[in-house]
Amino acid sequence: MTSDHGSSRTSTVDSSPLLVKALEKSLEVKDKVEKCANELSTVNETIKKEMAAGITLHQAEKALAQSESVEDRVHECAGELNEVNNVLAQEIDDRNKLNRELIETLQELSTTQNVLSDSQNVLAIAHEVVEEAKQRTLRDFATGIPNRELFNDRLDQAIALARRCDWILAVMFIDLDGFKQINDTHGHAIGDRVLQVVAQRLYEQVRSEDTVCRYGGDEFLYLLVNPRSIANIQRVAHNVFDRISQALFIDDLTLTVAPSIGVAVYPGDASTGQELVANADAAMYRAKEKKAGCIFFASIP
Numbered sequence: 001m002t003s004d005h006g007s008s009r010t011s012t013v014d015s016s017p018l019l020v021k022a023l024e025k026s027l028e029v030k031d032k033v034e035k036c037a038n039e040l041s042t043v044n045e046t047i048k049k050e051m052a053a054g055i056t057l058h059q060a061e062k063a064l065a066q067s068e069s070v071e072d073r074v075h076e077c078a079g080e081l082n083e084v085n086n087v088l089a090q091e092i093d094d095r096n097k098l099n100r101e102l103i104e105t106l107q108e109l110s111t112t113q114n115v116l117s118d119s120q121n122v123l124a125i126a127h128e129v130v131e132e133a134k135q136r137t138l139r140d141f142a143t144g145i146p147n148r149e150l151f152n153d154r155l156d157q158a159i160a161l162a163r164r165c166d167w168i169l170a171v172m173f174i175d176l177d178g179f180k181q182i183n184d185t186h187g188h189a190i191g192d193r194v195l196q197v198v199a200q201r202l203y204e205q206v207r208s209e210d211t212v213c214r215y216g217g218d219e220f221l222y223l224l225v226n227p228r229s230i231a232n233i234q235r236v237a238h239n240v241f242d243r244i245s246q247a248l249f250i251d252d253l254t255l256t257v258a259p260s261i262g263v264a265v266y267p268g269d270a271s272t273g274q275e276l277v278a279n280a281d282a283a284m285y286r287a288k289e290k291k292a293g294c295i296f297f298a299s300i301p
């Protein structure tokens, strides 16, 4: 067996130094055994020939000595093979141990991944719960539309934008006329349904950049962002008025509520959100007092 052949085998099998050595050793032993077998076969051939020709005692002793020498070397090879086997057995043990450790590590990794995935799910649910809670704190419980807190936040943002972009803004203060009468005549539950329908009508009308909210009781606010002109504000206010004034059908009741609307415009009527709402509120009261078409602009004396 050539060393070239040996090195190509060992390099493809493993790069562990112990294993490389053991394999080289086994190739050496194999060579030795092959030599012994050849020698033994030569000795046997000679003995056969000599026996055919009539073997002498001297020849028989010589042949025995030769075969004993081969036998000694075969024993030696067996010892060496045993050593190789021990090394290989140790290597197999080590590899099995490594495999077991690898499997355990993979199992631990899989458990960790499951725990991680569970944690991620829990986290996602927690996010949803927090988001829902956040939404609840920003929505009016009875009608589902934004509440005063969300409106004020949007109003502050709108004022900041309007300042930077040179826009106008408008706040409409909407109060239902004679709402108490509905409560008193038909009960609080019907009054609640009326508020819900009004809120829905406002919500359906509002553009995505604008905001409506229930301010409290039967009061609603409507923020118009960058309406561009007073004429546009008037048009929206009239649309809101007409939509709210349409008949409401609740169970077998047909009800009507008309709103009083006060409008304040930024920057002409106020420079802050709070002032804008207060001025729209004051305009709404003047609209109520005068009963003049029920829409009143703060800037109109």
Ligand SMILES: Nc1nc2c(ncn2[C@@H]2O[C@H](COP(=O)(O)OP(=O)(O)OP(=O)(O)O)[C@@H](O)[C@H]2O)c(=O)[nH]1
Pocket: 142, 175, 176, 177, 178, 179, 180, 181, 183, 187, 188, 189, 190, 191, 192, 195, 216, 217, 218
């Ligand atoms: N059903 C119901 N009623 C409410 C709610 N919040 C406030 N109210 C009632 O709404 C009414 C609001 O009072 P007002 O604005 O004086 O009633 P109004 O009859 O519309 O009076 P004007 O605005 O002057 O026309 C009161 O009767 C409150 O009890 C609510 O969530 N549900």
